[in-house]
Each structure stands twice: as C-alpha cells, then as structure tokens.
Amino acid sequence: xxxxxxxxxxxxxxxxxxxxxxxxxxxTPQQTQEAKFIYASQxxxxxxxxxxxxxxxxxxxxxxxSQTLPSGHLFLEKYGNYIYAISGSMYGQGGEQTLRKYQxxxxxxxxxxxxxxxxxxxxxxxxxxxxxxxxGVTCASRGQLIIFNxxxxxxxxxxxxxxxxxxxxxxxxxxxxxxxxxxxxxxxxLFLCLNQTKSMMELYDEPASVAVIDVATDxxxxxxxxxxxxxxxxxxxxxxxxxxAGNIYFYSGPRSAMFGKPEGILRIKKGETDxxxxxxxxxxxxDGAEPTSFGMTMTYYKGKVYFFxxxxxxxxxxxxxxxxxxxxxxxxxxxxxxxxxxILPLPGSSGWSANATIAYNGKIYFGIHAKDGLxxxxxxxxxxxxxxxxxxxxxxxxxxxxxx
Numbered sequence: 001x002x003x004x005x006x007x008x009x010x011x012x013x014x015x016x017x018x019x020x021x022x023x024x025x026x027x028t029p030q031q032t033q034e035a036k037f038i039y040a041s042q043x044x045x046x047x048x049x050x051x052x053x054x055x056x057x058x059x060x061x062x063x064x065x066s067q068t069l070p071s072g073h074l075f076l077e078k079y080g081n082y083i084y085a086i087s088g089s090m091y092g093q094g095g096e097q098t099l100r101k102y103q104x105x106x107x108x109x110x111x112x113x114x115x116x117x118x119x120x121x122x123x124x125x126x127x128x129x130x131x132x133x134x135x136g137v138t139c140a141s142r143g144q145l146i147i148f149n150x151x152x153x154x155x156x157x158x159x160x161x162x163x164x165x166x167x168x169x170x171x172x173x174x175x176x177x178x179x180x181x182x183x184x185x186x187x188x189x190l191f192l193c194l195n196q197t198k199s200m201m202e203l204y205d206e207p208a209s210v211a212v213i214d215v216a217t218d219x220x221x222x223x224x225x226x227x228x229x230x231x232x233x234x235x236x237x238x239x240x241x242x243x244x245a246g247n248i249y250f251y252s253g254p255r256s257a258m259f260g261k262p263e264g265i266l267r268i269k270k271g272e273t274d275x276x277x278x279x280x281x282x283x284x285x286x287d288g289a290e291p292t293s294f295g296m297t298m299t300y301y302k303g304k305v306y307f308f309x310x311x312x313x314x315x316x317x318x319x320x321x322x323x324x325x326x327x328x329x330x331x332x333x334x335x336x337x338x339x340x341x342x343i344l345p346l347p348g349s350s351g352w353s354a355n356a357t358i359a360y361n362g363k364i365y366f367g368i369h370a371k372d373g374l375x376x377x378x379x380x381x382x383x384x385x386x387x388x389x390x391x392x393x394x395x396x397x398x399x400x401x402x403x404x
Contacts (some may be wrong), residue, residue, distance in 0.1 A: 100113075117252075132152075190211075305336060
C-alpha cells in the first residue's frame with residue numbers, strides 16, 4: 001500500500017526524479033515530416049514536449065525540436081488550431097500556474113499566448129466548452145472552477161463548488177471541497193465529477209457525485225449521486241469517455257481501488273442527466289485484475305477502452321524511488337458492454353508511462369517504459385497481436401501523447 005500511494009503521489013504526478021535512461025541521444029535520426037502528434041517525456045525535472053511525425057515502424061525521435069516545461073502535473077491537449085499545456089501543482093507537487101497556448105510552426109511548438117491564473121488556484125486541467133469558454137479544474141481543496149476564454153486567454157469568473165461539499169458549508173471551519181474532477185461537455189451541459197477528499201490520498205465515505213452545469217449560464221442545475229462507486233473522475237488519472245452513441249462513461253480511478261473503496265465505471269446515457277442504474281462495470285473484478293488493481297487514463301476505441309492496469313503482484317521493489325524497476329503497469333483491454341477484459345501481449349511498464357495511450361489507424365499505441373526499450377508499442381485489436389519491441393523509439397519514457 002505504501003508503494004502504491006508513493007507511486008500515485010510521485011511518479012504519476014511528475015515527481016522530481018531524473019531517469020538514468022533519459023539522457024539525450026546523440027546522432028539520432030530526427031523526423032522532418034509534418035507533426036501528427038505531440039508526446040511528453042520527463043527529463044531532468046522538466047517535461048519535453050516533442051513533435052512526432054508518425055507512429056510508424058522504425059521511427060526514432062530526439063528532443064531537438066522539443067519545448068520545455070517545468071515538472072508537475074502535466075495537462076496537454078489540442079483544441080481547435082491550438083495546443084494548450086500547463087504543468088500544474090497538485091497538492092504542492094511542483095509545477096507552475098501558467099497555461100501556455102501553442103501553434104505548430106515549421107515543425108516546432110511556438111508559444112502564442114499565456115494565462116497566469118490569479119491567486120494561484122492550482123489549475124491542473126482544462127475542460128473546453130467552446131472557442132470562447134473553457135473551465136480550469138482546480139486542486140487542493142479549492143472548491144472552485146475557473147472560467148476563462150481560450151481565444152483571448154482572459155479569466156471570466158468562477159463557479160463556487162463549496163455548497164456541494166460533504167461537510168456543512170456553514171460550519172465554523174467548513175471544508176472547501178469538493179475538488180473538481182474529470183469533466184466533459186455534452187448537449188450544452190458540463191458533467192463535472194466532484195471529489196470529496198480529505199487530502200490527496202484520503203476520501204470521505206460519500207457516493208460518487210457529478211454536477212450538471214448549464215454552460216450558457218454557468219449555473220449548477222443539480223448534483224447526481226451513485227453509491228455504487230466512490231470518488232469518480234480522479235483528476236489527472238482518469239478521462240471521461242464519450243462513445244459514438246453519445247453515452248458518457250466516468251471511472252473512479254486509483255484512489256478508490258487502492259483503499260478498498262467502491263470502484264468502477266458508471267454511465268450517463270445519451271439525452272439523460274442521471275446515472276444509468278442498469279449499468280456498472282468493475283475494473284478490480286475484471287479478468288487478470290487484482291483486489292486493489294486500478295486503471296489509468298483510458299483510450300476509447302470501438303466499444304472498448306485501453307489503458308494501463310496496475311498489478312501489485314508484479315512489484316519487485318516496493319522501495320524503488322526511481323520508479324523504473326517495477327513493471328507493474330500492464331497494457332489492458334476492457335469491453336464497456338460486457339465488462340470483460342484481458343491483459344494484452346505487450347510488456348509491462350513503469351508508472352512513468354501510465355497515461356500514454358492513443359488509438360490511431362486501427363491500432364492502439366502504448367507508451368511503455370520496458371526492459372526491452374523505451375517508446376511506443378502497438379497492439380492490433382483485429383488480430384490480437386502486439387509488438388515485442390518499440391515501434392517508435394524515444395530517448396525517454398513517455399508521460400502522455402495527443403493527436404494534432
């Protein structure tokens with residue numbers, strides 16, 4: 001348990017560790033094609049945001065055209081014609097408070113604007129609603145959601161979430177939770193997970209809750225709850241899934257499973273604003289999982305989600321502070337309809353790459369920090385075959401990847 005909490009706090013939040021295998025490689029062929037992806041690696045207490053031309057066999061990358069950000073909790077996403085990144089501070093775990101806006105120019109990321117949030121509210125993720133409205137998700141018991149314009153990069157206001165805290169907001173020393181969690185916009189409404197937390201690793205015994213917010217007015221219409229799961233949408237470690245039919249899926253993430261709390265995936269059906277009482281999928285009870293197993297950021301593809309599943313039984317050194325010796329995160333496939341899952345024929349990874357998955361051209365790519373090499377390994381759902389070596393090699397372990 002000590003190993004797991006340390007891993008979540010340090011490895012997955014961008015702990016300040018330098019990997020010996022992350023040294024810049026000299027004389028590595030660098031791609032010259034137009035970039036289709038951006039991937040992030042952590043090297044020497046900083047993130048390297050690197051353009052990637054293709055996920056094709058034999059591609060090698062270097063950090064020659066990389067953009068450097070301070071280490072912390074990394075948000076990296078494309079919206080419209082721009083790439084947004086922030087290396088935020090999660091419960092004091094490094095980072096900064098500046099959102100950076102980039103464009104791709106001549107194969108490189110060029111910074112075009114920045115936004116420094118007032119009062120350092122620990123914004124660590126962004127939820128986009130439109131070209132002119134986005135929400136900054138705050139951390140560390142701030143009990144607020146920052147509203148800003150991503151076109152002008154100016155703050156517009158905030159939404160007070162403290163009335164929905166587990167404790168009485170009128171108490172002499174009220175809890176400023178809930179922390180906002182993962183969210184997604186559908187049909188003009190923001191569905192925002194609310195985490196009732198005592199601290200980074202402690203939860204109140206409260207049902208999973210999601211605030212339904214009108215994007216036009218920024219008013220909370222209602223808060224829906226479901227006791228089958230606790231603490232949905234752990235920010236930075238889970239993603240909201242929107243399938244082809246318009247259904248939303250939220251996953252509880254590491255915090256619930258690690259401490260034996262109710263975990264799993266819940267659904268809000270298309271056209272509905274309440275949880276689907278007929279739907280529930282457990283991750284810890286899926287094939288190959290263990291009682292305290294948990295999944296990380298999930299990539300959706302044709303009715304299934306792909307992610308790294310943590311298996312405590314694969315930990316060989318609980319005291320490893322480099323977070324590279326234990327390959328206890330295994331590539332995994334989970335069917336959202338049947339709840340059946342399987343471990344994929346790919347090597348296990350350290351926690352550094354536990355958020356790096358992407359679907360592209362009919363295949364799923366996992367950023368793996370493995371004994372046999374660093375880089376992107378591929379899995380073909382049609383054939384069930386996985387690569388035994390990196391398809392794309394990288395000079396450091398991959399933290400995250402996005403498609404441009």
